[in-house]
Amino acid sequence: MIAFVIRRLLQAVLVMMAVGFVAFSLFAYVGDPVSIMLGQDFTEETRQRLVTDLGLDKPFFVQYFNFLVNAAQGQFGISYRLARPVTDLLMERLPATLELSFCAATLALAVGVPMGVYTGLNRDTWISRLLLTVSLVGVSLPTFLIGILLILVFSVVLGWLPSFGRGTTVALGWWTTGFLTPTGLRALILPSITLALFQMTLIMRLVRSEMLEVLRTDYIKFARARGLHNRAINFGHALKNTLVPVITITGLQLGGIIAFAIVTETVFQWPGMGFLFIQSVSSADVPVMAAYLLLIAFFFVLINLIVDLLYYAVDPRLRIDRGAAGGHGH
Amino acid sequence: MQAGTPLLEVKNLRVEFPTRRGTLVAVDDISFSIAPGEVLGVVGESGAGKSLTGAAIIGLLEPPGRVAGGEILLDGRRIDNLPYEKMRRVRGKEIGAIFQDPLTSLNPLYTIGRQLTETIVTHLDMTEAAARDRAIQLLQDVGIPAAERRIDHYPHQLSGGMRQRVVIALALCANPRLIVADEPTTALDVSIQAQIITLIKRLCREHGTAVMLVTHDMGVIAETADRVAVMYAGRIAEIGPVRDVIRRARHPYTEGLMGSIPKLGNVQARLAQIDGAMPRLTAIPQGCAFNPRCTKVFDRCRTARPDPIDVGDTKVACWLYDQAGKAAAE
Numbered sequence: 001m002i003a004f005v006i007r008r009l010l011q012a013v014l015v016m017m018a019v020g021f022v023a024f025s026l027f028a029y030v031g032d033p034v035s036i037m038l039g040q041d042f043t044e045e046t047r048q049r050l051v052t053d054l055g056l057d058k059p060f061f062v063q064y065f066n067f068l069v070n071a072a073q074g075q076f077g078i079s080y081r082l083a084r085p086v087t088d089l090l091m092e093r094l095p096a097t098l099e100l101s102f103c104a105a106t107l108a109l110a111v112g113v114p115m116g117v118y119t120g121l122n123r124d125t126w127i128s129r130l131l132l133t134v135s136l137v138g139v140s141l142p143t144f145l146i147g148i149l150l151i152l153v154f155s156v157v158l159g160w161l162p163s164f165g166r167g168t169t170v171a172l173g174w175w176t177t178g179f180l181t182p183t184g185l186r187a188l189i190l191p192s193i194t195l196a197l198f199q200m201t202l203i204m205r206l207v208r209s210e211m212l213e214v215l216r217t218d219y220i221k222f223a224r225a226r227g228l229h230n231r232a233i234n235f236g237h238a239l240k241n242t243l244v245p246v247i248t249i250t251g252l253q254l255g256g257i258i259a260f261a262i263v264t265e266t267v268f269q270w271p272g273m274g275f276l277f278i279q280s281v282s283s284a285d286v287p288v289m290a291a292y293l294l295l296i297a298f299f300f301v302l303i304n305l306i307v308d309l310l311y312y313a314v315d316p317r318l319r320i321d322r323g324a325a326g327g328h329g330h
Numbered sequence: 331m332q333a334g335t336p337l338l339e340v341k342n343l344r345v346e347f348p349t350r351r352g353t354l355v356a357v358d359d360i361s362f363s364i365a366p367g368e369v370l371g372v373v374g375e376s377g378a379g380k381s382l383t384g385a386a387i388i389g390l391l392e393p394p395g396r397v398a399g400g401e402i403l404l405d406g407r408r409i410d411n412l413p414y415e416k417m418r419r420v421r422g423k424e425i426g427a428i429f430q431d432p433l434t435s436l437n438p439l440y441t442i443g444r445q446l447t448e449t450i451v452t453h454l455d456m457t458e459a460a461a462r463d464r465a466i467q468l469l470q471d472v473g474i475p476a477a478e479r480r481i482d483h484y485p486h487q488l489s490g491g492m493r494q495r496v497v498i499a500l501a502l503c504a505n506p507r508l509i510v511a512d513e514p515t516t517a518l519d520v521s522i523q524a525q526i527i528t529l530i531k532r533l534c535r536e537h538g539t540a541v542m543l544v545t546h547d548m549g550v551i552a553e554t555a556d557r558v559a560v561m562y563a564g565r566i567a568e569i570g571p572v573r574d575v576i577r578r579a580r581h582p583y584t585e586g587l588m589g590s591i592p593k594l595g596n597v598q599a600r601l602a603q604i605d606g607a608m609p610r611l612t613a614i615p616q617g618c619a620f621n622p623r624c625t626k627v628f629d630r631c632r633t634a635r636p637d638p639i640d641v642g643d644t645k646v647a648c649w650l651y652d653q654a655g656k657a658a659a660e
Contacts, residue, residue: 218429218431219434219437222427222429222436222497225390226421228449228452229418316438316486
């Protein structure tokens with residue numbers, strides 16, 4: 001178990017170094033930071049000084065190494081566009097993105113799993129058919145369109161909910177939260193739904209197909225033959241066996257939610273990291289882009305690690321128990 | 331053996347599968363009974379309807395299969411038309427079931443102790459602690475060494491034979507009076523098969539449990555059963571005390587089955603085989619379903635279907651034993 005975690009952590013470090021390499025390559029290949037920073041009027045002397053100050057005259061691998069060392073310490077340099085430390089910029093916006101992602105993920109799971117179980121158990125009712133049809137819409141409509149439609153209906157026509165921003169936030173140390181004010185909570189609703197809808201339908205369809213699969217297995221038939229209550233069979237035996245694939249996909253989707261919050265944040269002018277990233281792309285603000293890339297990669301690695309650990313919690317077959325003799329079947 | 335009221339009585343049972351191309355009759359008008367404590371073997375080729383008969387008795391026919399006619403009585407009470415919840419209380423409590431594949435009959439995510447106690451608590455008025463004691467007792471009964479330790483193991487930590495013992499313990503949880511065992515040894519090694527058969531025999535003698543033992547293995551029947559029913563194409567060809575059926579097979583199909591069993595000390599002789607194959611449900615021949623393969627076929631077999639005829643202690647569905655019919659043929 002511990003060996004497994006250590007192995008996973010080493011792999012995570014490798015992944016981060018690889019992503020770091022890509023992020024670093026941005027500096028070399030996306031635009032020329034020196035000319036961006038210098039503007040129109042400069043002398044050769046000032047240009048040279050800036051190149052030396054930025055360390056750009058050093059060999060490639062030295063620069064890469066320095067980048068990694070700084071990144072490991074949370075130093076990503078200064079934003080070209082805003083002339084402020086990138087770390088500060090990201091930290092300011094991290095709470096907004098994480099709160100939005102958290103709400104979206106909770107919503108997707110809290111609605112998607114029960115709907116999946118229901119449609120899996122009651123295959124032929126009209127409610128199931130309706131949910132499946134509607135879920136097709138959820139899967140196929142692009143996120144930005146859903147966001148715009150929601151704004152149109154609930155902000156423009158009905159005027160119930162705000163169409164942009166986070167509302168009033170409360171600062172808890174460096175973390176700003178929208179959970180504590182009515183306007184903050186109201187502002188969360190539309191973006192959360194927008195971001196959750198795709199994941200929700202995906203989770204629903206996944207849980208449904210896994211349930212159908214598991215309900216056909218011998219141990220479910222045997223559980224019925226044992227006369228267990230339906231509730232125990234459906235939720236205790238069937239649902240738990242669908243969890244491993246559901247955790248896998250949901251974990252990956254959670255990373256996706258954080259990463260693809262870009263679109264939702266842009267639609268709703270949500271002051272999160274995704275919005276910052278889009279603005280940085282349009283002005284070739286490489287330090288922000290690179291740091292964002294690394295941060296997202298970090299989230300993915302972290303979530304994957306948690307997913308792997310959850311497998312252990314759910315499936316006893318993965319907990320290799322050498323103490324128990326008696327032979328292993330299949 | 332037939333003295334007293336039967337524990338289970340199956341009268342003119344008919345199981346159908348509605349399909350797009352018409353209704354298939356998988357079990358066609360069969361009748362038999364099982365006395366308390368009696369072991370009835372049911373043999374036949376794959377598709378003869380023996381497993382479906384077992385599934386119909388425990389009320390777990392897979393849709394779209396359904397009981398289309400006849401009655402199933404347990405202790406004189408009809409159980410084939412019970413609502414789901416009432417039938418659930420019969421399953422596991424009054425009728426236990428053992429399935430073919432012990433490797434897949436147990437839920438991989440729960441310890442065997444948890445699966446035993448949940449079955450016990452469902453049917454008997456017991457506390458968790460008392461149920462656990464009973465579970466340990468049951469595990470000891472089915473011959474699992476170190477039951478106190480094994481009870482906390484997961485199914486994958488046990489060998490196939492051990493798992494089938496656990497399945498048997500699960501079937502015995504609430505002391506049912508009838509066990510429907512569907513091919514309980516087919517998936518096991520030959521050496522383990524004998525142990526499991528001996529175990530089932532011993533437990534049923536000790537608990538006074540009747541068994542409906544579905545198998546395609548005549549050897550298992552010969553060793554275990556008191557009476558045997560030979561099924562062919564959804565009907566009972568011959569039913570009677572095991573000694574009679576094996577030593578003096580009357581139905582030409584039973585004779586063929588007996589001839590196809592290898593005998594020790596008879597190495598040179600070729601095994602007899604029955605030519606042809608059992609008809610598919612979509613193409614059951616007119617008259618006696620066995621007539622195209624029968625060596626003793628005569629005209630009447632091709633036109634009229636024989637019902638079981640009493641011959642000594644056995645009933646045989648064959649025109650050879652209908653005195654009037656035979657006279658007419660000769």
